[in-house]
């Protein structure tokens with residue numbers, strides 16, 4: 048067992064005594080203060096439109112559609128068309144096994160999971176309430192936002208940009224709760240994907256897949272015919288016990304076999320470890336394209352759930368609920384009470400999710416880590432390779448974080464960092480102090496890479512600095528050093544020093560550097576002067592800016608609140624964040 052070399056702090060003794068502990072729940076008086084966003088707006092060309100226009104426009108369109116369909120049905124050609132294509136393709140196979148119990152159970156679980164996933168997803172979006180088709184996230188280039196334009200007259204960080212949501216909508220609704228929302232989103236995603244995999248297997252190992260997969264081109268004229276009949280308010284005869292009509296079959300098919308896989312793929316593509324590994328795919332389907340498509344897929348789900356829910360009620364509530372909630376073909380109200388029970392259960396979960404999350408934030412964090420932490424650990428090994436070209440550098444790079452405000456930092460800054468020393472110690476053979484000049488004398492590495500902030504924005508910059516592996520070679524950590532702790536000169540938003548913990552294998556990675564340059568210039572104060580970390584398979588918050596010291600440790604449970612970093616302690620993030 049080796050001794051650890053204590054890193055002294057200039058003022059108050061051991062550096063790790065400057066860390067603060069944290070609450071295990073959200074304490075409102077200390078949390079990021081609320082900030083209202085605006086009603087979502089969409090940009091078409093140069094003009095922004097309020098999405099609430101969809102309501103009157105949609106209502107008007109619906110009325111026109113009904114009038115049109117009713118008049119169409121007077122025409123003999125349309126009547127012949129409907130006779131020929133009544134809604135269900137004549138040659139479509141029928142399903143003889145009814146609605147088995149597993150289908151009913153999976154349908155219910157899907158309702159429950161989707162409610163949680165979609166709400167947590169909206170919460171995640173609220174942390175950077177803008178969508179773009181370009182990787183740079185330059186203010187003004189977004190096509191969707193529920194936040195005002197970015198102010199130009201002051202520094203506006205990504206955290207400033209986050210907005211509050213009502214607690215019934217997001218989970219948990221409070222501003223900048225992305226850490227908790229991500230645990231919900233990812234953990235329930237995992238359950239939803241498992242449910243979906245079982246569903247696929249069961250579908251295709253029984254005859255149930257015949258309900259969802261159209262096997263004849265006739266599905267299209269039949270879908271049109273169904274649409275005309277519904278729109279004319281003179282509904283087609285249903286026989287959904289054995290076969291769905293064309294419109295139903297197509298919309299279910301799109302939901303199950305297109306929207307769901309698209310959501311999964313575009314979710315994963317937002318992760319640094321994954322995107323940075325995919326070469327051209329990661330460039331074309333870059334994080335912002337993936338986010339935008341992920342959101343469009345979400346709007347499909349919203350539209351589908353609304354339309355599907357309404358149709359359940361108006362096309363025969365009794366039969367429909369008998370089928371899907373009792374698995375029977377009956378004239379009695381057998382399924383309806385079970386349907387009500389399902390709605391009550393989903394409603395209770397809905398009602399409890401936000402208050403529970405506020406009260407038991409640490410528990411949500413720990414449960415989430417238990418459920419999906421292993422996936423993150425696996426993804427971390429998918430070491431990034433992506434380096435980009437000069438022309439890819441973003442014109443605007445969002446700043447983020449809590450700026451240094453200590454007298455000590457002011458003094459260092461005034462002296463142009465001549466007095467700055469990077470202290471490296473802990474479980475090392477030779478603890479060292481490096482001046483900026485020392486660091487600049489070491490071999491310099493430049494890399495053009497994408498930054499992925501947990502909040503959703505991204506940006507490309509060229510970073511220049513020393514390889515972390517060269518620092519390791521200089522101080523020689525002992526084999527039992529499992530983590531590198533980065534201490535900032537700046538405090539975090541809730542008081543106490545900002546810090547973060549990294550796995551050793553990430554420190555040896557070719558692209559892990561201590562950067563003192565950004566885009567060919569000395570690093571600015573805003574972006575971390577004099578020194579900040581780049582670790583390309585992690586999210587941005589792990590890249591400590593204004594680094595004061597690096598300590599190698601065996602464990603991190605005794606640091607701060609023991610979660611592996613400032614945001615991990617105070618904002619319930621995970622300490623491994625390649626996704």
Ligand SMILES: Nc1nc2c(c(=O)[nH]1)N[C@H]1C(S)=C(S)[C@@H](COP(=O)(O)O)O[C@H]1N2
Pocket residue numbers: 444445446447448449450499500501535536537538539545573574575587588589590591592593
């Ligand atoms: N010391 C310190 N480092 C920090 C932060 C902070 O608040 N304090 N914010 C982190 C977050 S959330 C991000 S996204 C990046 C932002 O780096 P940038 O300002 O260069 O964009 O810095 C990270 N490093």
Ligand SMILES: [Mo]
Pocket residue numbers: 447499500501502587588
């Ligand atoms: Mo971030």
